[in-house]
Amino acid sequence: MSEDLNKDQIDYDKSQLNKEYPAGSFLVTKEEVSMYCNSIGDESIISHNKAKALEEGYRDIVAPPTFCALFVRGFDRPDIKLNFGKSGFHAGEAIDVLEPICVGDTLDASIQLSDVYVKTGRSGQMVFIVWEHIFRNQNGNIAAKVRESHVRRE
Amino acid sequence: MKYIEDIDLGDEFGPVQIEVKPNDVIDFCKTWIREEENSKNIFNAAPTRFTDEEFAKTEGLPGAIVPGIMSMAYLARLLNTAWPDGTITQLDVVFRQLVLHNQIINLVGVVTDTVSEEDQNYIECDVYIENTEGSRLVGGKARLDIPSKS
Numbered sequence: 206m207s208e209d210l211n212k213d214q215i216d217y218d219k220s221q222l223n224k225e226y227p228a229g230s231f232l233v234t235k236e237e238v239s240m241y242c243n244s245i246g247d248e249s250i251i252s253h254n255k256a257k258a259l260e261e262g263y264r265d266i267v268a269p270p271t272f273c274a275l276f277v278r279g280f281d282r283p284d285i286k287l288n289f290g291k292s293g294f295h296a297g298e299a300i301d302v303l304e305p306i307c308v309g310d311t312l313d314a315s316i317q318l319s320d321v322y323v324k325t326g327r328s329g330q331m332v333f334i335v336w337e338h339i340f341r342n343q344n345g346n347i348a349a350k351v352r353e354s355h356v357r358r359e
Numbered sequence: 360m361k362y363i364e365d366i367d368l369g370d371e372f373g374p375v376q377i378e379v380k381p382n383d384v385i386d387f388c389k390t391w392i393r394e395e396e397n398s399k400n401i402f403n404a405a406p407t408r409f410t411d412e413e414f415a416k417t418e419g420l421p422g423a424i425v426p427g428i429m430s431m432a433y434l435a436r437l438l439n440t441a442w443p444d445g446t447i448t449q450l451d452v453v454f455r456q457l458v459l460h461n462q463i464i465n466l467v468g469v470v471t472d473t474v475s476e477e478d479q480n481y482i483e484c485d486v487y488i489e490n491t492e493g494s495r496l497v498g499g500k501a502r503l504d505i506p507s508k509s
Contacts, residue, residue: 237390244387245432246377249439270447271435274428275391295427299451 210323215332216288221318228280228314228338235308238268241275258307265307272306273349274298277338280316287321289332290357296333297354304348312340312348319352329359360444363480363505366473372441372484373467377433379425381460385410387429412460425458430497434486437466438501445503448481452499458488464496465489471500480507 242252251258251267258266306312319337323330338351388409406414408424415423431452438447458464465488472483481504488497 240386240390241432244383244390245429245436246383247432247436247439249443269432269435269439271428271432271450274431278391278426278428295454297451297453298427298431300431300449302446302448302450 209325210289210330210332212322215321215323216286217321218284218286221283221285222321223317223319224283225315225317225339226283228316229276231276231312231314233268233272233306233308233310233312235266237275238266238272238308241272242269245269255308263305263307265309268306268308270302270349271300273312273338273340274300274351274353276312276314276340277336277351277353280314280338282316282336283318285318285321285334287332287334287357290359293355293357295353296356299352299354301350302348303350304342304346306340306342306348310348311343314341315339331359332357360506361442362508363473363475363482364508366470366482366505368470368473370470371468372470373437374465374489375437375440376463376465378463379458379460381410381423384423384425384429384460387432388426420457421459423460425460427452427454427497430454430458430488431499433464433466433488434468434497434499434501437468437486438484438503441468442482442503442505445482445505447501447503449502450486450499451501452486452497454497456494456496458496463491465491468501475507480505 255266316338320335322333334355336353340349342348408415409426412423468484468486470484474481484501486499487495
């Protein structure tokens with residue numbers, strides 16, 4: 206096992222920290238929202254019935270709050286040249302929902318490396334890489350922030 | 360309708376029991392495949408650890424697994440079912456163990472805080488995906504805005 210690292214000793218391209226990159230534009234469609242809801246058994250009326258969604262004051266059918274996390278999957282991430290570990294996995298996901306996302310919305314996404322830190326567990330040291338994705342709607346408002354954590358193990 | 364005044368610290372909700380059907384996972388994955396076809400990152404629709412049992416085994420997994428973001432979506436479903444008039448504003452999940460195709464899982468939660476102030480009413484909850492033995496496969500924390508009677 207290598208010597209214990211602290212956060213400052215993690216070998217990666219630190220110039221990438223908090224540097225924001227555009228990640229694409231996404232149109233939210235009724236078909237996608239419907240497929241998403243059906244696959245997880247979400248029966249929320251405002252995610253299925255436009256009339257009910259309008260009645261409740263929304264612009265259109267409302268996407269479930271975790272819908273944005275889908276888009277993250279396809280993003281290209283800059284290579285941070287992390288020199289640690291041989292294997293990795295998806296450790297966690299967090300979302301802040303700031304505005305409803307509705308069918309017909311266009312979301313502009315950006316991505317940035319928000320943190321790289323180290324933890325020591327029973328199996329040794331692990332380096333966590335946290336990417337933050339920001340989704341702005343067609344009105345320029347931030348609709349959601351999604352943070353995705355990945356782990357590299359020794 | 361459930362109001363903030365009716366909710367107490369320690370209130371439990373769920374379980375919502377789900378049998379993870381492979382076709383549901385495949386449909387979930389198709390949603391993001393379509394997204395990627397519209398972006399510059401073309402997903403080649405080849406078998407993946409999420410959609411194909413044999414492919415997953417070649418990666419050293421015990422079988423096809425549920426994507427983390429689908430587990431997260433299940434927990435959002437639990438919250439929406441328990442608090443249909445609430446609005447999820449934060450959900451933060453940690454993937455502790457694999458969730459497999461055909462596995463029976465229980466979605467459960469407990470209220471850990473209630474806040475009722477002049478301009479905001481919300482609850483905080485711990486939420487979990489458990490297997491039938493009660494082991495926690497996925498854990499998370501959530502915050503929901505909840506309507507008030509006043």
